[in-house]
Structures are given as C-alpha cells and as structure tokens.
Amino acid sequence: MATSAQPHDDNLNAAPMLGDHLAMDLLNTEARNDDKTVEYWHSDADVLRWLAQHNIFPVAGSSAFAKGELLLQAKALRTLARQLIGAFKAGKSEDISGLNTYLHTYHSALHVERDKEGKPLLRRIASGTTIASLLGPVAEAVALLLVEANIDLVKQCEHPDCILWFYDRTKAHKRRWCSMALCGNRYKAAQFRKRSNG
Template sequence: MLDSDNAFSDAPFLGDNLALDFINSEYVVEGKRHDTLIDDRSVASWLMRAGLLSDINDRQVPDGLLTEARELRDAAKIVVNAAINSVPVDLAVINRVLELGRPVRKLEWDGDLQQFRIAVYQNATSPSGLLWPIAEALINLVTSDKFEFVRQCEAHDCILWFHDLSKSHRRRWCSMTTCGNRMKVAAFRARKKPG
C-alpha cells in the first residue's frame, strides 16, 4: 500500500471536474509553487485519492507514470486555455492517452443474474491506462455545453481552475474558505484605508 506524503495530502480537489482537479495538482501557496506529482508513486496516490485506482503497492506502479502524467497535465492546461480562447492546439498527447489507455469492454455472462453484461477492464499496467479517465474527463469537459462555466480563480496569486456549477454561475474563487476569504478581507482593508 502507498502512503500519502505531505505534498499529496495537500492536493486541492476544488475543481468540480476530474480534469480540472488534475490540472490543479500543481498549485501556488503564498507565492510558492507546489507540485503534488513528484514521482510515479505520488501520481498513483493522487489517482487513488481521486477514486480512479484502488489500493496499489509500489511494485504495481508502472514506470513512466510521472512523465506521462505531467505531459497530460501540461497538455490539459493548454487545451482548456485554447477552448476558452477558441483557438486550435496540438492534441497529440491527449489523443495518445485516449488511444493507448482505452479500457477494454467485454461481453460476459453473469451467472448470479443469469444474463449478459458488459464488463469494463482498465489497463492498470500502463501509464496511459491509469490516466485515461482524466483524458476522457477533459474531452467531455471541453466539448460540453457547460464549458462556458469553467473559470480560473480570481485571486491574484491563485492558479487553480474550477467548473462553476452553482445555480447563479457567479462563483469567483476556487474556494470561499481560502481565496474567497482572503480576497474579501483584502478588499475590506483597502476600503477602510485612510486615503
């Protein structure tokens, strides 16, 4: 079993979307950049926390997972920005993960229910297989009619993304408890400052 480290345990899951949460695995606190993806093991830990991977030991983590995860994260950032700005970009990394990591669907007989069922097997032995759900979430996000509600936190020192699923679609910060409160306090102090 993999143990969580401090970097992993601090990974923000505030994006309301798997792909945005993955992009947010790199974040800024007090002006200092933090990356929760520091080695193959930390990527597997992030995947477990995201609910994409059941318990896995160090020997089962595929080599090259960190490299492919960082490539996917960088490509996902570029794709989200491109979708916001309606410009084309290179989609090779995303399409490679989608192609190589695609789960295998098989028709099987379920003896307990006495009927056929579709079984889906994810390839947990390759980096693309483990990262495929993130690439799938990304393409579903950028092709969704709700993509217009993807936003970057308005805090001047925050780089996190979120999908504003609020009823009014007026969410401004990644989290009200962190950036929202800080920005409101700063605005209050600026208003109260003698001029």
C-alpha cells in the same frame, strides 16, 4: 511565478480537490503559494495517491512501470491539458493529437455491477497496461470537457494570487473562487483592509 516549492503546511500536502471536474483537479495538482509554484506531484506514489482520491486504481495483475514513468507521463498529460483547456477557454484551436495518444492507449470495457441498494450500475473499467489504465480516465475527462462542457463554466479563481481552476456547477453560475473558505475570504479580508486603511 517564481521557483517551485513544496507545500509549507501539512494541510497543503495533497492537491486541492476543488475543481468539481477531474480535468480541473488535474490542473490543480500545480498551484501557487506566496508567488511560488507549488508542485503536488514529486513521485509516482504522489500520483497514485491523487488517482486513488478520484477512484482510479491500477488494474489487478497489471505489470509494474519503471520508477518515475508514471510521474513523467502524468505531468506531461497535465501540461497538455493546461494547453488545451487554456486554448479552449480563449476560443483558440489547438493541436489535439497529443490527447488522442493518451486516449488511444487507454483500453477499457463497460462493466455492470450493483450499487449499495442493489440497482444496476454501468461503469467503465480499465483493461490495459498500468499507465494507460491509470491516466486514461484522466485523459478521457479532459476530452469530455473539451467536447461537452459549457465554455463559460470553465473558470479560473478570480483571486489574483491563485491559479486554481474549477467547473462552475452552481445554480446561478456565479462562482468566483476556487473556494470561498480560501480565496473568497482572503479577498474579502484584503478589501476590508483597503477600506479600513483608505
């Protein structure tokens, strides 16, 4: 891959949420477009927006963090997750102590509340410092993927120009593309052009 680039299209300003698993969406905050790495996180605000898309918000009354600290730690967690998930997919053993560091600083408690229909709903809520409470659920998703996921369902898009990941929850487990509308159609168009020119 070449140099890092900002997305050139307004539709690309937000990281794609195509992974069907929080850990996969974490990896997808860095993508590729025209052989250039596309970084979706450039500031703490970018990370906060992405977390909010996943219903993860700062704990009320928590202390603020130093400028750039959330961005730095979120990118470090993403790098660690990429290593661990890549090793998991390749059937290799990797040092998990870095992931435990994130998990051990994430303090949470179980909380019962009512859903829209009035039925009891059990949730885990953060009760620690701001960054730990924000990144804890993401680290937990990575850990749960490594412990509970079916390795065959952790996939990377088959399009040669795409690096996005997803968890294949389709009934037949035959998903090949991060998105049929994006890479699936690009692939089909390329195959059509090959046949037409061949």
